[in-house]
Amino acid sequence: MSYIPLEQHLPGITGLLEYRKDSGAPIRELTQILLRGESTLTAGERELIATVVSSRNECRFCTAAHTAAANILLENTDTVEAVKQDIDTAPVSDKLKTLLHIAALVQISGKAVTAEAITAAKQAGATDREIHDTVLIAALFCLYNRYVDGLATMTPTDPAFYEGLGQRLKQHGYNRLPQGYDHLKTKDNTLKSI
Amino acid sequence: MAHIDLGNDLPGIRGPMAYRPETARPLNALAEILLRDDNNTLSRGERELIGTYVSSLNDCFFCQNVHGGLAQHYLGCDMPFIDAVKRDPVSTPISDKLKTLLSIAASVQKGGKNVRPEQIEAARQQGATDREIHDTVLIAAAFCMYNRYVDGLATWAPQDRQFYVDRAPIRAAEGYADFDLYK
Numbered sequence: 453m454s455y456i457p458l459e460q461h462l463p464g465i466t467g468l469l470e471y472r473k474d475s476g477a478p479i480r481e482l483t484q485i486l487l488r489g490e491s492t493l494t495a496g497e498r499e500l501i502a503t504v505v506s507s508r509n510e511c512r513f514c515t516a517a518h519t520a521a522a523n524i525l526l527e528n529t530d531t532v533e534a535v536k537q538d539i540d541t542a543p544v545s546d547k548l549k550t551l552l553h554i555a556a557l558v559q560i561s562g563k564a565v566t567a568e569a570i571t572a573a574k575q576a577g578a579t580d581r582e583i584h585d586t587v588l589i590a591a592l593f594c595l596y597n598r599y600v601d602g603l604a605t606m607t608p609t610d611p612a613f614y615e616g617l618g619q620r621l622k623q624h625g626y627n628r629l630p631q632g633y634d635h636l637k638t639k640d641n642t643l644k645s646i
Numbered sequence: 647m648a649h650i651d652l653g654n655d656l657p658g659i660r661g662p663m664a665y666r667p668e669t670a671r672p673l674n675a676l677a678e679i680l681l682r683d684d685n686n687t688l689s690r691g692e693r694e695l696i697g698t699y700v701s702s703l704n705d706c707f708f709c710q711n712v713h714g715g716l717a718q719h720y721l722g723c724d725m726p727f728i729d730a731v732k733r734d735p736v737s738t739p740i741s742d743k744l745k746t747l748l749s750i751a752a753s754v755q756k757g758g759k760n761v762r763p764e765q766i767e768a769a770r771q772q773g774a775t776d777r778e779i780h781d782t783v784l785i786a787a788a789f790c791m792y793n794r795y796v797d798g799l800a801t802w803a804p805q806d807r808q809f810y811v812d813r814a815p816i817r818a819a820e821g822y823a824d825f826d827l828y829k
Contacts, residue, residue, distance in 0.1 A: 474679050561797070562706065
């Protein structure tokens with residue numbers, strides 16, 4: 453049971469963003485810019501950053517949601533699992549490994565980011581903008597993970613829920629659905645039909 | 647020196663905000679809604695105090711002084727009072743309700759799962775509403791983002807704490823949305 457009354461058909465973050473739409477709007481906008489906006493990092497790479505941070509914050513809802521989105525965008529399920537286990541041995545570019553390391557440090561705290569971690573990213577070809585966005589994506593998921601778990605929102609256990617959510621994140625990104633979410637009330641808590 | 651070339655000499659969060667205005671806009675819009683919008687039963691001073699406390703727990707010098715200065719401005723108190731709240735809110739003469747909300751904020755700072763049902767119950771017993779509990783959690787979570795953005799890029803911060811106190815009235819008057827980062 454969530455600590456505050458939220459719509460039963462909107463588990464995890466969605467119920468919170470609907471609970472207070474005026475604070476939800478800039479959070480959605482920031483996420484859309486960072487994860488889907490113009491960038492030299494692919495959407496799949498940016499979803500991996502979000503997943504690593506959510507996994508290390510032990511936020512089950514966000515980890516499952518962004519794992520699903522990354523799987524769809526990367527068109528495989530091995531990469532995200534490998535990245536969650538061990539960044540260094542995961543089948544991703546050396547540059548992305550250094551950025552994932554920076555994200556992992558941001559998850560601990562801002563001050564944990566070392567000059568060495570930044571130098572390694574630059575030597576692997578990361579641009580200032582890529583480093584900036586990595587830090588801000590990681591910081592943003594430190595917000596999301598705390599928001600979702602700090603209010604004890606519902607975490608669905610059915611894997612089909614996250615597959616549907618992953619599809620929604622691919623198709624619509626992080627914008628609020630134009631029609632809202634009332635149509636989900638009759639769908640028995642799955643988002644498959646979106 | 648900041649970890650990346652921000653192309654400006656602005657202190658704290660204003661550096662990366664001027665570097666990437668596109669993301670600065672929603673970051674500031676969120677701060678405006680959570681901390682300054684008057685459609686809220688928590689006062690601006692109380693909300694700034696939550697931000698200050700979390701920034702202090704995250705050891706973010708810039709944020710705890712910017713928002714400590716604003717809390718001081720709104721609450722009409724002095725710097726030692728703000729510092730006492732940062733050290734131990736329970737020992738200060740803030741309201742019992744705010745003490746329970748700061749306790750929730752401190753748990754959020756550690757991690758979302760640290761918030762216990764007993765803390766929520768204690769806040770309710772002191773009269774906290776659902777919306778106040780929601781906003782406390784989101785303000786605390788938001789500062790876990792802002793603090794990491796500021797320190798994760800190694801931005802610089804003026805060391806004279808009076809600098810922040812002196813700037814607080816203008817930030818209070820202008821707000822967070824659409825302010826000139828270069829002023």
